[in-house]
Structure formats: structure tokens, C-alpha cells
């Protein structure tokens with residue numbers, strides 16, 4: 001797969017995720033402006049979330065946070081900074097981006113970030 005094809009694939013994943021998230025949020029009928037007042041504190045893996053384990057309000061907040069991340073990632077694709085780790089400036093692997101297309105850190109920095117947060 002060429003670099004261009006990978007980029008296209010990831011953009012496709014992001015766009016699909018964005019539409020899905022907007023759909024979820026609309027169903028929840030909670031305004032995004034309201035949600036933006038709340039901080040996106042963590043960097044949870046949303047794919048692991050289940051609708052049963054979160055109450056609707058928390059879930060919608062998390063979805064809105066993810067939507068922001070997805071939109072930011074789409075902008076990064078546009079300006080060419082997408083897929084570069086925020087901390088060490090190394091390229092984030094394609095495999096990781098496919099699993100989490102709005103990832104800001106590479107696997108190594110992500111681990112450092114997580115262990116710092118636990119302290």
C-alpha cells in the first residue's frame with residue numbers, strides 16, 4: 001500500500017467514524033455546545049465502550065470528545081501533520097492508526113503518557 005493509499009484509507013475511516021458519532025450524538029439529543037464545556041480528560045479507547053456500562057450522559061460526552069479528536073485528525077490530514085507523534089515527532093505506525101485513527105502519540109509515548117497519568 002502506498003503512502004497515498006494509506007492516507008486515503010485512514011481518512012475514510014475517520015470520515016465514517018465522524019458520521020457515526022454525529023448520529024449517536026443526535027440520537028442522544030444533547031447539544032454539542034453543552035458538551036464542549038466539559039473537559040475531555042482522558043484518552044479512553046472508545047471502541048471498548050459499551051452502551052450498557054456507561055450512563056447516557058457520560059457516553060454522549062465521551063462521544064463528543066471523540067468527535068473533536070476525529071475532526072482534529074481530519075484537519076491534520078489536510079495540513080500534512082497527521083500520523084506524526086505529538087511527543088517525539090516519529091511516525092505513528094499504520095497499524096496503530098488503523099486501530100485508532102485519531103491517535104496523537106506513538107505506542108512508546110502513549111505508554112509513557114499513561115504511566116505518568118497513573119502517578
Ligand SMILES: [Zn+2]
Nearest residue numbers: 085088106109
Ligand atoms: Zn512518540
